[in-house]
Amino acid sequence: MANIIEVKHLSYKYGEEQQPALKDVSFDVHAGEWLAIVGHNGSGKSTLAKSLDGLLPFTEGTVTVDGVQLTPETVWDVRSKIGMIFQNPDNQFVGATVEDDVAFGLENRQTPRSAMLPRVKAALAEVGMAEFAQREPSSLSGGQKQRVALAGIVAIAPEILILDEATSMLDPQGRSDMLALVRQLRERQHLTVISITHDIDEAAGADRILVIDDGQLIEEAQPATIFARGEGLVEMGLDLPFTAKLKQALQQRGITPPAGYQTTAEMEEWLWQSLSNT
C-alpha cells in the first residue's frame, strides 16, 4: 500500500518548556487505512495530530502528505487534503445555521455558490442531518453537532480525516453512531482515517495502533497485539478490554485462560466448552 503520510524525525517543543512534546517521531500512514493513535493525557498525541496539519510549526523533521512536503509555503495545500474533528463540538462551530457551518470550508476554498448549495445538501444528507439544515447549531445534541462537523468535512472531500478524541464527549449511542458513520464514509470516499482516542472500541476497529508516551513513539502494532498487554493498556491511556478484565479475575480465582488476547466471541467459546465439559 502506498504511503499517504510520511513522518520523519519529528520533534516539537512548546514555547518555554524544557521537555520537548514530541521527540524524534517517525512513522508512515498507508493510503486507505484506519490508524489509531493512543497514549495517556499529556503523552503528545494531540500535538502530533496538530503537527500533521501544520497547526503547530514543528522544530525538526519532515512531514510529507500525499507527496507534498509540509512547509510554510505548502501548508494550505496540505490542509486541503486533511479534515480534522476535535473533541468539543462547541469549539468548532462558526456558522449561524447548520448549513452555513457546513458551507464554511467551501467558502474558504472559493467554491462558486451554484456548486456549493448541492454539495452542502449532499453532505448533510450523507451524515443523516438534512432535516437540520436551517437549525441553530446550539440547539443540537453533542452527537448531532459532531455529525455536522463531519458533514463539513464530507463537503470538502479531503483524502485524510483526523479525529482528535472526537467521540469522547458523546454518549454511548452518539459514539457508536459517529464511528459507524465514519466507517461508511471511509468506504465510500476512500478516506484515510487517523483517530486519536482513549476509547477501546474505537481502537479495536483500527487496522493499526501507534502508542505514544512521553512524546515518543513506543509501539506500533495491530490491535490484537496491543490488547494482549493486559494492565499495560492502562498506562497507554486505554481501558482494559472486557475479556482482559475477565481473564484477570479468573486468574485470581485459580483458572487459567488461554494466553494472548481473545475477542469476546473467542472467550465465550472457550468458557462454554470448559463449562460444558463436566
Added chain:
Amino acid sequence: MAISFEHVTYTYQAGTPMAHTAIEDVSFSVPDHGYLAIIGHTGSGKSTLIQQLNALFKPTAGEIHVDDFTVTPSTTNADLKPLRQHVGMVFQFPESQLFEETIRKDIAFGPQNFGMSEADANALADEMLTTVGLDASYAERSPFELSGGQMRRVAIAGVLAMRPQVLVLDEPTAGLDPQGRQAMMALFERLHREQGLTIVLVTHQMEDVAQYAEQVAVMREGKLVKFGQPREVFADSEWLRANQLDVPRAAQFAQRLAQRGVTWEHLPLTAEQLADQIAAQWPAKGADHV
C-alpha cells in the same frame, strides 16, 4: 430517607404557550447514605430532575424532601440557602466554572460566600485539595495551568468545601481518559464510604452503574420508567435494549452464555461477579487446558 420525590412534575415556562413538561409525576426515595444512579437518553429529563435536588428548579407540582428540607411549589428562595449548602452540585465540565487567580482562592470562594472567614476558608481549601487527591503545593498555582482532569478535581474540591451531605454529579467523568475516569469514580466511592455522603450520579457509563450504584432510576421522556437495584434493572436487558440503553459488558456476556445453556445463580454485572460464578461451577482439575 435522604431523598424522596413525591409526585414531582416540572414544567418549563408553565402557563405560557411555550410550556414544556420536562419531568412528570416522578416518585422515588433514596435511603440515608445511598448511592443512586440516574440513566436515560439525552433529553429524558435527567438534568431537570437533579436540578430539583437543590431547588435550582422548584417543582410545578409535588414535593421533594432532602434530609430535613422540604421543597414545594410555594417554597420561597429565601428558605433555600441552607439546602444549597447541604446539596453539592457538580455540573458537567465543572472546570469551566473555575475563575480565581489561585486554586486556594477558587476553592475558598464558596465557603466565604456562605460567611466563613478568609483564614478558615483557606485552611479548608487546603484540606479539600488533599481530599481530591492533589496536595497543598498546588494551592498557590493558577487553576488554568492544570490538566483537564486536575482542573476538574479543583472544581469538585470547591463543591466539597461547602461540606455537603448530598453530592450530585452530572456525568462527572465525561471527556476524561480511562485512568482519570477510574480515579474520579474511586474518589466519589471513598466520599460515599468514609464520609457517608449520599451520591446521586447521572451517567451513561453502565459499567460505573454496575460497580458503584445501590439504586438505579431510568428516565424516559420525563417519566421515571424503572427504579430498583442494578441487578433488577439490568435483568430486563431486552427492555433496556429496546430503550437504547446498554447493559454492562459482564451481563451481556453472561446472557450470551446463558443462551447456550450455562446457568447463573443471579445475573453478574461486573467481571468480578462473573468470575466468582464461573469459579463456583468450574470443573475440577484437569479441564482447564482445553
